[in-house]
Amino acid sequence: MLYTGHNIRYKTVLDIDEFTIEQGHITVLLGPSGGGKTTFLTLLNKLISPTEGEITFRDKPINDYDSVALRKEVVLLQQTPYIFKHTVLDNFKKIAEYHDLSLDEDKIKQLLNDVGLDKNLEDNVVNFSGGEKQRLALARLLYCHADVILLDEPSSSLDETTEAFVIKKVVDYVKDNQKSLIMITHSSAIAKQYADKIIKIKQGRITEVIDNE
C-alpha cells in the first residue's frame, strides 16, 4: 500500500476516518472547491502534518521519514506553482540541485515538448502566461523522476484541448515508468477516463470512494 491513514484531522479543514491509496495506481480526488482536497495533497507531501491521526507511507509512519528525502520521492505540483527566476533552464537547475541530478538539456527539451511548451531554455519566465507557467512547472516536476506524483488541478490554467493533451502525456508517463499518480481535478470526465480509483472529498470528509478499474 502506498498510503494509508486513520482518523486524520487537520485543524477544522479535514476530518477523514480512513483512506488507502495503492502503489502504481492513478488516484483522482474529486470535489467542490474549499473541500480540503489541496490540504489532503499537502499532507501526503509532508509539507504539513496532521493535527491528529497518523498517515503511513509504504507501511511506515510518514513522521518517521526524513521529510526532505520523502519529498524527493513524492513531488507536488501546486495549482498556482511558483516559477523560479530567471530562465526556463534556471528552473531545471534548481531541480537538479535539489535532487542531485546532472543537467541534461536534451531531456529538458523533450519534457518541454511533452507538455506542449514551445519555449527555449534561455527564455525569461517573467512574461509567461498562467498556462505556460503551469506546463513549465509540470515539466520541471517530471524531471525529478520521483516515484509519486501529486498534481493539484494541473490543467486549471489550460484550455480544453491543451488540458486533454497534457493530462494524457502525464498519464502515459506515469504508466510507462510505473509511477503512482494522485491528482485533483474538477473534471469528472478526466476522472472517469483515467482513474483507477476516485476519492470524492466534500467539506473535509471523504464522501465516496469509487473503484474505476
Add this chain to the structure above:
Amino acid sequence: MNNGIFEIGYIELGLAYIFIIIILFIMKRRQISREKELLIATVRMTAQLIIVGYILAFILENPHPLISLGIILLMVTFAIYTVFSKFEKQLSKPLKKVIAVALFLGTLPVLMFFTWVVIGIEPYYNPQYLIPLTGMIIGNSMTGISLGIKTLIEGFTSKKDEVVEALILGATAKEASNNIINSAFDSAIMPTINSMLGMGIIFLPGMMTGQILSGVDPTLSVLYQIAIMLGILGGVSLTTYIALIFGYKTYFNHHVQLIDFTHLN
C-alpha cells in the same frame, strides 16, 4: 593648550549650543513640530556624554581586567537589547537567542584578535584601547545584524511562495532559504563596504579625525583607521553570518515545514 590640544571651556562649549537655537528658529518658522525631539536629543546627548566622560576617566585611571571585561559584556548586552527593541514583537524567541549568540560570538573573537594580535595592546586589558575599539566593532556589528535580520524577516514573508515551492520539490531548508540568506548578508555588509569606498575622499572617519585632533601623526592614525575598518568589516561579517546561518533554521520545524510567524508581525 594642553598636549597639543586646545581645551574647550564651559562658556565656549555653551556657544556651540547656538546651533540648536538656530535649528529651533528654523523649525518654528517652517512649522516643523520637532522641537521636543530636538531638545530631548540635545539634553540626552549632553548628559550621556558627560557621564560617560567621568566613567571613562575613572576607568582609565584605575585599569583592571575585571572592569574592562565588565564594560565589554555590558556593551554587548546593550547591543543585544537595542536590536531586540528595534524589532519589537517581530522576533521569535529562537531568533532572539540566535541574535544574542551571534553578537557574542561574532564580535568578541574579532575584538580579541584585533586588540591582542594586530595592535598588540599591553596590558591585555588596557581600557584606553579596549573600550573605544569594542564600541566601534560592536556598534557596527549591531547595525549590520539589524539590517541582516530585517532582510531575513522580510524575506520569509515576501518570498514565502518561493520557499514553499522549493520545499515541495525536495529542497532542504537551507536550499530553500539560500536566496533569502544571501540577500540578507548582502544588505548587512554593503553599508560597511560603501563607507570603505568613500573613506579618505568623501569623508575622514571619526577615529582618525579624533586622533589627528589629539596631535597624532596622520600617517599613524591612517594605519589605525585601516586596521579598525578591517576589524569592523570582520565583526559585521562574522556576526551577521552566524545570525543568518542559524537564524533561517528558526523558520522551520523538525519536519522541515515552514513555521508561520505572521502573527508576530
